[in-house]
Amino acid sequence: MREQILAIIEKNSRVDINELAVILGIPELDVANEIKKMEEEGIICGYHTLIDWEKTSIEKVSALIEVRVTPQRGQGFDSIAERIYKYPEVHAVYLISGGYDLLVSLEGKTLKEVSTFVTDKLSTLESVLSTATHFVLKKYKDHGTILDKKTEDERMKVTP
Amino acid sequence: MRDPLAKQVVDLKPSGIRKFFDIVSEMKDAISLGVGEPDFDTPWHIRDEGIYSLEKGRTFYTSNAGLKELKQEICNYLDKRIGVHYDFNKEVLVTVGGSEGIDVGLRALINPGEGEEVLIPQPSYVSYEPCAILAGAKPVIIELKQENEFRLTAEELEAAITDKTKVLILPFPNNPTGAIMEREDLEAIAPVIEKHDLIVISDEIYSELTYKGNHVSIAAIPEMQKRTILINGFSKGFAMTGWRLGYACAPKEIIEQMTKIHQFAIMCAPTTSQYAAVEALRNGDEDVKEMREAYNQRRRFLMHAFKQMGLECFEPYGAFYVFPCIKEFGMTSEEFATKLLEQEKVAIVPGTAFGDCGEGFLRISYAYSLENLKEAIGRLERFIVRLREQ
Numbered sequence: 001m002r003e004q005i006l007a008i009i010e011k012n013s014r015v016d017i018n019e020l021a022v023i024l025g026i027p028e029l030d031v032a033n034e035i036k037k038m039e040e041e042g043i044i045c046g047y048h049t050l051i052d053w054e055k056t057s058i059e060k061v062s063a064l065i066e067v068r069v070t071p072q073r074g075q076g077f078d079s080i081a082e083r084i085y086k087y088p089e090v091h092a093v094y095l096i097s098g099g100y101d102l103l104v105s106l107e108g109k110t111l112k113e114v115s116t117f118v119t120d121k122l123s124t125l126e127s128v129l130s131t132a133t134h135f136v137l138k139k140y141k142d143h144g145t146i147l148d149k150k151t152e153d154e155r156m157k158v159t160p
Numbered sequence: 161m162r163d164p165l166a167k168q169v170v171d172l173k174p175s176g177i178r179k180f181f182d183i184v185s186e187m188k189d190a191i192s193l194g195v196g197e198p199d200f201d202t203p204w205h206i207r208d209e210g211i212y213s214l215e216k217g218r219t220f221y222t223s224n225a226g227l228k229e230l231k232q233e234i235c236n237y238l239d240k241r242i243g244v245h246y247d248f249n250k251e252v253l254v255t256v257g258g259s260e261g262i263d264v265g266l267r268a269l270i271n272p273g274e275g276e277e278v279l280i281p282q283p284s285y286v287s288y289e290p291c292a293i294l295a296g297a298k299p300v301i302i303e304l305k306q307e308n309e310f311r312l313t314a315e316e317l318e319a320a321i322t323d324k325t326k327v328l329i330l331p332f333p334n335n336p337t338g339a340i341m342e343r344e345d346l347e348a349i350a351p352v353i354e355k356h357d358l359i360v361i362s363d364e365i366y367s368e369l370t371y372k373g374n375h376v377s378i379a380a381i382p383e384m385q386k387r388t389i390l391i392n393g394f395s396k397g398f399a400m401t402g403w404r405l406g407y408a409c410a411p412k413e414i415i416e417q418m419t420k421i422h423q424f425a426i427m428c429a430p431t432t433s434q435y436a437a438v439e440a441l442r443n444g445d446e447d448v449k450e451m452r453e454a455y456n457q458r459r460r461f462l463m464h465a466f467k468q469m470g471l472e473c474f475e476p477y478g479a480f481y482v483f484p485c486i487k488e489f490g491m492t493s494e495e496f497a498t499k500l501l502e503q504e505k506v507a508i509v510p511g512t513a514f515g516d517c518g519e520g521f522l523r524i525s526y527a528y529s530l531e532n533l534k535e536a537i538g539r540l541e542r543f544i545v546r547l548r549e550q
Contacts, residue, residue, distance in 0.1 A: 022461055023461050155195050155197060158180050158192060158194035158507060158509060159177070159194070159195050159196040160177045160286045160335075
């Protein structure tokens, strides 16, 4: 049941419990309980909205920053990751295999704001060895959703 | 000038669905629940394999019966999914959609003009009857009943058989009713088939789309494989309608003759599609599972909605159709569908498009997103409430 619920709400967190119950053929109460349990267990961590900011008048700049760091004894990368993710402008921090250690996703109002963050805050952290900042020019697909696609039903309207 | 046309063809009734299509296509803002094909695009990895085959220049004919790899994969698949074993070399023919298999199968079995009878349970897909006629057979309709959930019973079958009966078409999971035949249903008709020495053309194109256990093929019932032409394909399960690819499996004596017709009429099924289909069978299970789950959710949604609005409908466990009964409104299916289209701009195919016994029913396709279904069902409900008030 969990897998089915998660598969649906991952794509549509606004689906109501009653509808979930109907389409999964599971009693409403069971669905509600299961969701509550998954929230408590930290499996469901939040309900977000996917916004294409490009289409609004609000200015946003996002960047992906590769960060190389020195891991700390006894703590590995966790404490430096924590230092970084505490900044509210940081959207995501991933530990990465390969040529660098942390991938930081960042959102700011302007280019300047983002670069100031990198030069003033990120690079100056003691265990940060180097950074490489990549500004996002266009988002084509995000969270599994193609942002600019017009979906039109191209099938013939009636077929046997 | 003499009449250039064949009487047999001129006399074929045009498909009832065609008429409805013409009305609907005039209406720009109509929502349709009338489509008989998946709303999903073909999974990307399958399309990619088609593209790759073109890039590699695989643009030639394949052998008549189809690519060897594909035939092997088909046999593996049937082994795994329905537990029936076929020899890829002698018992498989890759066809242009399931439709070609039906046509070629009938033509391989029927002696034209000798009055041989083909049993066609209805409501069912629109092409069985014309294909039987074109093959020179006499189609005999078996009217399936809602009280049997539109399954074929042994009694119904027995009652339709004469000493001229040769072929039974078995269209399950069924378009338009969504009915399935479970193992015990098939076991019940098998002795009748055997007793009267019938050949079965089992159209299992919707076999991947069942919602109550796995599909059971008549070929998996003891003694039935040797008298069965199993028809299947990629259109519905793998969402590959436009690729036009299907297959027929049968004893080698039958496949040999079918291959002959196919060879002279078609040459071979499209090469690009065949390469894509190999990929579909090798790596497509997850996609099919996902699509099946999505259909099932919509099916539950519709059954629930019908219950809420008090619309009579047996619970179908196959394909992507529901077949609600509208007899309470005292209208023909066509009147109902036409009024619904005019007043609420929702296109639903009248049950009569699939045989006279579809009168009093509608075929609603759920090959649409839930959002789409919600909107359309909302309109249908409004329409029904108005009818009941009158």
